[in-house]
Amino acid sequence: xxxxxIEQLIERYFACETSLQEEQILKTFFTQDVEQVPNELRPxxxxxxxxxxxxxxxxxxxxxxxxxxxxxxxxKARTISLAERFRPLLRAAAVVAVVLTLGNAMNLSIQSGxxxxxxxxxxxYQDTFDDPSMAYDQVEDALQLVSDGFAHAQKADxxxxxxxxxxxx
Amino acid sequence: MxxxxxxxxxxxxxxxxxxxxxxxxxxxxxAEDVVQETMIKVWNRRESWHEIESIEAFCLTICRNLALDxxxxxxxxxxSLDEGYDPADHSYSANPEEQASQxxxxxxxxKIMEQLPEKQRTCIQLRDxxxxxxxxxxxxxxxSEQQVKVNIFRARQAVKQKYxxxxxxGL
Numbered sequence: 001x002x003x004x005x006i007e008q009l010i011e012r013y014f015a016c017e018t019s020l021q022e023e024q025i026l027k028t029f030f031t032q033d034v035e036q037v038p039n040e041l042r043p044x045x046x047x048x049x050x051x052x053x054x055x056x057x058x059x060x061x062x063x064x065x066x067x068x069x070x071x072x073x074x075x076k077a078r079t080i081s082l083a084e085r086f087r088p089l090l091r092a093a094a095v096v097a098v099v100l101t102l103g104n105a106m107n108l109s110i111q112s113g114x115x116x117x118x119x120x121x122x123x124x125y126q127d128t129f130d131d132p133s134m135a136y137d138q139v140e141d142a143l144q145l146v147s148d149g150f151a152h153a154q155k156a157d158x159x160x161x162x163x164x165x166x167x168x169x
Numbered sequence: 170m171x172x173x174x175x176x177x178x179x180x181x182x183x184x185x186x187x188x189x190x191x192x193x194x195x196x197x198x199x200a201e202d203v204v205q206e207t208m209i210k211v212w213n214r215r216e217s218w219h220e221i222e223s224i225e226a227f228c229l230t231i232c233r234n235l236a237l238d239x240x241x242x243x244x245x246x247x248x249s250l251d252e253g254y255d256p257a258d259h260s261y262s263a264n265p266e267e268q269a270s271q272x273x274x275x276x277x278x279x280k281i282m283e284q285l286p287e288k289q290r291t292c293i294q295l296r297d298x299x300x301x302x303x304x305x306x307x308x309x310x311x312x313s314e315q316q317v318k319v320n321i322f323r324a325r326q327a328v329k330q331k332y333x334x335x336x337x338x339g340l
Contacts, residue, residue, distance in 0.1 A: 016318055045271065045274070055187060061201070069209065
């Protein structure tokens with residue numbers, strides 16, 4: 001196997017020219033089975049082995065810290081959408097709307113019991129004439145009377161206007 | 170911005186913080202204390218979490234500063250080579266002799282790293298162990314990216330020279 005690539009990487013590593021990915025390749029290469037590493041590269045094994053994150057803290061540390069900051073139970077953050085946030089308000093508005101509608105309906109039903117509109121009761125009228133031709137004559141006379149009245153008023157009106165004009169002149 | 174939760178976002182950083190504190194203080198008990206202090210300090214600043222760009226970098230910075238404070242106070246910086254924290258290495262399946270010599274070499278590399286100046290040690294810890302970018306390290310240490318690169322370069326060169334020197338002239 002050709003190890004020139006690894007050798008190059010090692011050279012560039014010590015010159016600080018490797019990227020994080022390339023350094024990871026080196027770390028992986030040197031932490032594999034020692035038999036797989038060629039003899040000439042074996043001296044580098046401890047250099048890269050020393051880079052393995054080894055030291056850790058136990059779980060009792062977590063408990064101690066959490067006890068100290070006084071946060072024993074997990075509080076989960078819950079994200080509430082705008083619709084969810086306004087839901088109680090909408091519910092209240094719906095209740096108000098229902099109450100208003102019912103109130104209105106009740107009011108209407110109470111009012112419908114009483115007489116409403118113009119109090120013209122056609123059923124209460126009684127015929128005054130038995131003979132239609134007589135009734136016709138009567139109506140004709142009445143209308144004639146109204147017509148005479150109008151004509152008289154118009155004449156009087158025009159005379160009054162003429163005298164008014166002459167006075168103004 | 171994402172909501173930060175202490176349990177899911179900050180507490181899991183404990184091992185990373187612990188290793189950083191350990192690199193600086195070189196003492197397991199001190200390092201654990203530093204991490205604890207860091208967590209409490211971060212918790213007490215919870216009102217301003219939303220203003221922080223990277224909570225991880227923020228924690229690392231606090232952790233480093235606290236560890237440095239301790240070093241200064243106790244004047245511990247003269248490399249007390251605590252070997253108690255060194256876990257057994259199971260990554261070699263070769264014969265016991267080979268395993269022993271590999272372990273010795275690993276110890277040697279660790280000792281060399283511990284003797285580096287603090288800045289170089291922190292830089293190499295964050296880069297090579299925790300896999301952080303130059304930019305992230307620069308934020309944590311509050312120095313320029315160029316300075317981070319210089320520190321890492323010097324640290325790697327020092328490890329290479331000292332280690333290979335010892336290898337060549339015998340342990």
